Amino acid sequence: xxxxLVSAIRFGMTLLFGSTGETITEKSGHLNLGIxxxxxxxxxxxxxxxxxxxxxxxxxxxxxxxVLIPLLATFAGGALMGLIYSFMTVTLRANQNVxxxxxxxxGVGISDYMVAGIEPHTYSSASIFFTTSxxxxxxxxxxxxxxxxxxxxxxxxxxxAIVSSLVLNKxxxxxxxxxxxxxxxxxxAAGINVTAYRYGATCIGCGIAGxxxxxxxxxxxxxxWEYVIDSIGWLAVALVIFTVWRPNFxxxxxxxxxxxxxxxxxxNIDLAAKALFKMLPYVVTTIVLIIISxxxxxxxxPPASLGLNYYxxxx
Amino acid sequence: MSKPDTIKKEPLIHITKRDxxxxxxxMLIRAIAIVCALLFTAVIITILAKQNPFKVYASMFSGAxxxxxxxxxxxxxxxxxxxxxxxxxPAFRMKxxxxxxEGQTLIGALAAAACMYLFGDKMPLPLFFVVxxxxxxxxxxxxxxxxxxxxxFFNTNETLFTLMMNYIAMxxxxxxxxIWGKDGSGTLPNMPEFRFPKIAGxxxxxxxxxxxxxxxxxxxxxxxxxxxxxISVVGESENTAKYIGINVKKVIIRTMIISGALCGFVGLxxxxxxxxxxxxxxxxxxxxxAIMVSWLAKFNPLYMILTAFLIIFLQCGAAQISTDLRLxxxxxxxxxxxxxxxxxxxxxxxxxxxxxxxxxxxxHDA
Numbered sequence: 001x002x003x004x005l006v007s008a009i010r011f012g013m014t015l016l017f018g019s020t021g022e023t024i025t026e027k028s029g030h031l032n033l034g035i036x037x038x039x040x041x042x043x044x045x046x047x048x049x050x051x052x053x054x055x056x057x058x059x060x061x062x063x064x065x066x067v068l069i070p071l072l073a074t075f076a077g078g079a080l081m082g083l084i085y086s087f088m089t090v091t092l093r094a095n096q097n098v099x100x101x102x103x104x105x106x107g108v109g110i111s112d113y114m115v116a117g118i119e120p121h122t123y124s125s126a127s128i129f130f131t132t133s134x135x136x137x138x139x140x141x142x143x144x145x146x147x148x149x150x151x152x153x154x155x156x157x158x159x160x161a162i163v164s165s166l167v168l169n170k171x172x173x174x175x176x177x178x179x180x181x182x183x184x185x186x187x188x189a190a191g192i193n194v195t196a197y198r199y200g201a202t203c204i205g206c207g208i209a210g211x212x213x214x215x216x217x218x219x220x221x222x223x224x225w226e227y228v229i230d231s232i233g234w235l236a237v238a239l240v241i242f243t244v245w246r247p248n249f250x251x252x253x254x255x256x257x258x259x260x261x262x263x264x265x266x267x268n269i270d271l272a273a274k275a276l277f278k279m280l281p282y283v284v285t286t287i288v289l290i291i292i293s294x295x296x297x298x299x300x301x302p303p304a305s306l307g308l309n310y311y312x313x314x315x
Numbered sequence: 316m317s318k319p320d321t322i323k324k325e326p327l328i329h330i331t332k333r334d335x336x337x338x339x340x341x342m343l344i345r346a347i348a349i350v351c352a353l354l355f356t357a358v359i360i361t362i363l364a365k366q367n368p369f370k371v372y373a374s375m376f377s378g379a380x381x382x383x384x385x386x387x388x389x390x391x392x393x394x395x396x397x398x399x400x401x402x403x404x405p406a407f408r409m410k411x412x413x414x415x416x417e418g419q420t421l422i423g424a425l426a427a428a429a430c431m432y433l434f435g436d437k438m439p440l441p442l443f444f445v446v447x448x449x450x451x452x453x454x455x456x457x458x459x460x461x462x463x464x465x466x467x468f469f470n471t472n473e474t475l476f477t478l479m480m481n482y483i484a485m486x487x488x489x490x491x492x493x494i495w496g497k498d499g500s501g502t503l504p505n506m507p508e509f510r511f512p513k514i515a516g517x518x519x520x521x522x523x524x525x526x527x528x529x530x531x532x533x534x535x536x537x538x539x540x541x542x543x544x545x546i547s548v549v550g551e552s553e554n555t556a557k558y559i560g561i562n563v564k565k566v567i568i569r570t571m572i573i574s575g576a577l578c579g580f581v582g583l584x585x586x587x588x589x590x591x592x593x594x595x596x597x598x599x600x601x602x603x604x605a606i607m608v609s610w611l612a613k614f615n616p617l618y619m620i621l622t623a624f625l626i627i628f629l630q631c632g633a634a635q636i637s638t639d640l641r642l643x644x645x646x647x648x649x650x651x652x653x654x655x656x657x658x659x660x661x662x663x664x665x666x667x668x669x670x671x672x673x674x675x676x677x678x679h680d681a
Contacts, residue, residue, distance in 0.1 A: 238478070
């Protein structure tokens with residue numbers, strides 16, 4: 001049972017990065033369907049950076065640098081994807097859905113290419129520093145295992161989710177951002193720079209989402225690349241709905257999603273039932289989506305101008 | 316924002332919307348964009364793969380047109396993609412962002428395989444073909460109907476809803492494959508005895524003809540029928556539609572039934588005129604690519620023939636590159652992605668004019 005929960009939390013936090021990033025992006029009115037591609041590129045950038053550092057340090061890895069360098073590279077890689085997306089949708093006013101889908105294709109291609117070009121052992125060796133937990137966790141029994149046995153990325157995911165939730169709801173910056181996502185024309189009239197907010201939120205959001213890809217490779221897969229990051233990305237997009245656009249609530253939701261995802265391997269059921277089990281996150285998300293639209297509560301709705309570009313001259 | 320005491324400065328770049336652009340000019344801009352994209356990818360290929368880009372493009376052409384077999388594959392691929400693009404078009408024209416074509420096609424393909432597996436041998440073949448076609452169309456329509464009902468009555472976000480439906484369809488397929496796959500391998504056996512007959516000895520011709528007919532019908536439907544007009548009005552402004560007495564809910568539901576039914580039909584073609592079995596990768600992301608095809612063609616069914624062809628050509632070419640030059644398969648994805656980004660980006664220059672400060676109305680292209 002504990003092992004199941006631990007595994008659910010580890011997988012869930014991968015999703016949490018993606019959903020927090022996508023929530024920030026969606027709050028600005030950008031429905032970024034390029035998140036799966038972004039997570040791939042983020043993970044690949046991190047792996048390449050880890051590999052370069054491994055070569056540069058000729059195998060003698062400094063624990064702090066071995067974590068920090070891939071982390072920054074991942075964020076930069078993700079943010080770069082966000083920059084392309086924003087350039088296309090804000091500056092060139094391209095359709096958001098189409099741009100996002102192209103970026104997913106492009107991102108998967110780029111990440112496959114990047115990873116194919118490096119030796120697996122060079123980046124997987126950094127994985128051990130990502131999964132190192134607090135030394136005294138082992139002595140605290142089930143408590144230690146459940147709460148303290150994770151690598152740094154898991155805690156980082158929670159911190160980022162809480163911080164973004166605070167920024168979104170308690171600060172002026174967050175208020176402006178939400179205004180941009182709800183009604184860009186009103187925000188513009190109030191003197192908020194819609195373009196800057198949309199660029200900023202998308203780049204930061206994509207950077208965070210990229211970290212999810214890195215977490216999956218370095219923590220959940222223990223340093224092995226697997227070609228499923230894009231499908232995890234779609235799960236993260238689904239999770240945003242499930243969290244009703246609240247990163248702090250997302251911490252719990254992502255664990256539930258993680259539990260759905262890993263449950264099939266812990267239950268003693270046949271393969272066919274497992275396939276049905278894997279359907280669960282999507283079914284639940286759909287039901288949540290239906291319920292929030294039926295209840296029609298203002299607090300639970302997607303940002304009003306989600307998916308719509310803003311043209312000042314078309315007000 | 317702006318301080319009142321600063322001198323009013325003309326911005327460096329300013330943008331105006333074009334009223335109308337001549338057909339030739341818009342084509343020229345698109346052509347320039349494609350050339351730029353090819354140059355850009357050439358640079359990328361040279362840097363990344365250290366290959367001569369011209370060699371890469373040459374192998375791209377041979378991959379698409381090299382042998383009669385390849386040409387037929389190209390045409391078949393184009394028609395399948397065109398079919399799905401035609402299916403999403405009516406929904407898109409009414410600004411219903413149907414991202415669920417993948418799932419609707421998958422479920423159609425599953426229905427076709429299920430028909431073959433469950434009662435293919437219980438009735439005469441011609442009757443079976445009719446029954447199978449009807450079932451696939453109905454199942455696809457139902458898959459499209461579900462999000463439409465919720466959109467119509469509760470205004471549920473259709474992009475996210477249809478996305479989720481894709482994955483539900485995918486998992487349903489793996490579920491049924493595990494149940495029906497006798498050897499426990501999780502794959503259905505090939506059932507070529509239930510394949511659609513060849514026309515003039517060619518296995519692809521049937522699908523190509525069917526999709527071209529659908530393409531013509533769709534053009535007429537959208538352009539000249541009352542229902543097509545209603546779709547356009549709902550897409551332009553829901554309030555206008557309500558004001559002139561169009562039942563918006565009915566239009567949304569009816570259009571999504573058409574959209575889903577057509578996807579189901581393409582799913583049928585994929586199975587009954589193709590693989591004769593089903594797996595989760597049978598649609599292979601074409602439900603998403605079709606969105607681009609439809610959008611690039613400005614939702615015009617006739618232009619879609621061109622855009623679908625362009626994308627399939629890129630993909631066939633990219634597949635050939637990776638085998639010919641022993642490059643990683645991903646180069647194909649990267650090339651396709653970059654070219655599509657350029658084409659999407661160039662739309663901006665078709666709709667807007669860019670003016671630079673102190674220069675009189677200078678044209679700016681991709």
